[in-house]
Amino acid sequence: MDATDRKILSELQRDGRQTLTELAERVQLTVSPCHRRVRELERDGAITGYRAILDPSAVGFGFQTLVFVSMRESTRDVIAAFEAAVTEIPYILDADRLFGDPDYLLRVVARDLEHFQQIYDERLSALPGVQRLNTTLVMRSVVDERALPLGG
Numbered sequence: 001m002d003a004t005d006r007k008i009l010s011e012l013q014r015d016g017r018q019t020l021t022e023l024a025e026r027v028q029l030t031v032s033p034c035h036r037r038v039r040e041l042e043r044d045g046a047i048t049g050y051r052a053i054l055d056p057s058a059v060g061f062g063f064q065t066l067v068f069v070s071m072r073e074s075t076r077d078v079i080a081a082f083e084a085a086v087t088e089i090p091y092i093l094d095a096d097r098l099f100g101d102p103d104y105l106l107r108v109v110a111r112d113l114e115h116f117q118q119i120y121d122e123r124l125s126a127l128p129g130v131q132r133l134n135t136t137l138v139m140r141s142v143v144d145e146r147a148l149p150l151g152g
Contacts, residue, residue, distance in 0.1 A: 007027040011026050082130070
């Protein structure tokens, strides 16, 4: 990956909806080589997809929590079952496996406290292998959906 590829990626992080012509102009390439580079970045896995970034509150999910998960055991089968179950809960926006204690950090959205309680009681507390769930409310997001710092 060279400096031009990094410029392309930075530009696409800034605005994934710009046209190929606009992108080529911003990275100082003609359209054909720019298009070839974008296709290579997609094929090589540097670009994993394109999507709209939504404001959770604007679409009815104004309640966010962080859920810290401590596992009862960390066998391969338990971890696999837990992670598979987590991927099936659409209200979990992010799930990270951590070193140390706790074992996982989940970012969960809900419409309100009552909705979160329902998600907690019916889905989170039923996750396989869980010893303890510790929840804290998100007051506000300070840094969210930040682009990767490809410029240096």
